Amino acid sequence: MALSALQAQGEIKSPDSRVDQNPQRGRALLKQIRRMKDEGGKNTWRMKSFQKFSAVVTVAGLISLCAGTYAQERKLEPLTISYASVSGTRAPLWIAKDLRLFEKYGLDGNLVYIASGVVSVNALLGGSVQVIAASGSSAVGAAARGAPIAIIASLGPIAYKLIAHPSITSIQGLKGKVIGSSRAGAGSDYALLRLLPKLGLQPGKDVYLIPTGLSESDRRLVIMLQGKIDATIATEDNLLQLELRGQKVSVLADFLDAGVYTTGSDIATSRQFLKERRRDLKAFIMALTEAISIGRNNKEQAFRVYRKYMKIDDPRLLESMHKNYLLRTIPPKPFPREEALQNDIEDLSYTYPQLKGRRIEEFVDLSLVNELESEGFFTRLHGR
Incomplete structure (x- = not known):
């Protein structure tokens, strides 16, 4: 009998199937085996047929098992x-x-x-x-x-924040101050240019942008705390690291909250x-x-x-x-x-x-x- 026919009749199960899931079927098969043995040689063809059937089921089970595990064994x-x-x-x-x-x-x-x-x-x-x-x-x-x-x-x-020296506590307090950016043409520099007008600040008039040449925001925070610049862009990670060291800063704006996406x-x-x-x-x-x-x-x-x-x-x-x-x-x-x-x-x-x-x-x-x-x-x- 073809594998497809056996599958259609329910003779071949998935690799997860177990005999004890259908005990009546199991007992029936055992009775069939005993009956074949008792009837002796005149019915040996029945035993051979059953053996052939068992072989087909076994091979089919192996094929099914291989198919089921192919996803794990295929070439990556x-x-x-x-x-x-x-x-x-x-x-x-x-x-x-x-x-x-x-x-x-x-x-x-x-x-x-x-x-x-x-x-x-x-x-x-x-x-x-x-x-x-x-x-x-x-x-x-x-x-x-x-x-x-x-x-x-x-x-x-990027979840940027506008961070200022702790002595500056408001947006208005930034007027006339220096904001240190990464470098001219950097993504953070453009983001800053988008943010400031939303805060009511005009670059070059209300505040002054100075490229520091420092792409790492933690290094810009260091020179800000040294008083070399008044504010800069940083991330939430930078803020918490400062807090863990006991250093205070002012968070003046959240770029994502302001709708400035980079x-x-x-x-x-x-x-x-x-x-x-x-x-x-x-x-x-x-x-x-x-x-x-x-x-x-x-x-x-x-x-x-x-x-x-x-x-x-x-x-x-x-x-x-x-x-x-x-x-x-x-x-x-x-x-x-x-x-x-x-x-x-x-x-x-x-x-x-x-x-x-x-x-x-x-x-x-x-x-x-x-x-x-x-x-x-x-x-x-x-x-x-």
Whole structure:
């Protein structure tokens, strides 16, 4: 009898089926065996038929078992992912790696740290990495120069704060003061230029922006506390670290609350790789999204990766990281933030005139996240 026929009759079960799930059937088979033995040689053909039947069932069971375990035994597809900073937004990447979620979705995922968005883009174009997690402005800037790059997902914008010396306690107190930015043309510099008018302050008139050349916000905070500048941009992590050291500062504004979005950790790949390895990129986004869900709902797992990769041990800082990144900044569904990308395009147009009037649709490919959305993958993970 063909395997399909046996399956249709219920003769072949999944590898999880057990004989004792149907004891009456088991007893009937035993009686049939005894009857065949008692009837002797004149009915040996019955025993042979039964043996053949048993062999078919055994082989079919093995085939079913192999099919059921194929997902675990198939060849994993290699995928190298770079990230451009060691910060709270990288937690889903670390969780996916440590919990072997990449393997779960058929990938041999390898994480590498490349401390520059520009260098990350070059590595992507050179083929040494296939996916980058970096500021969206890096991908947009490269695309403006003709690089075939697309943003396919995101781990959220940067949660900047406007921080001032403790002697300055209000927005009005900033008038006539110096705000130290990173460098002219940096994403944080553009974000600051967007924020100040919302606070009623005109750069160059009410306040003065001075590029410090320091990309690390903690270093800018040091010179602020030394009195060399009056205010700067920093993150929630910086604030808590200062608090743990007993140093007071004034928090004058929250960029996200003010509606000022800056790309922080967008996921990009080459358009050629997207075309050739679409299935693998979809699997990567699935692993990443499951890691986000785990990080949101399992604080201890989030704490473990922050301890391991960021060398953070203080319970208050760990709580802050979980709250401000996994529960606030990182989206449950990894769709890029349109406002942040549009801001990047407009800001970069001062450096790349060819970006003037361009729209985000030219720099992103949302087909994979849209596909997962329509399939209900995000809803199954997050329950909504």
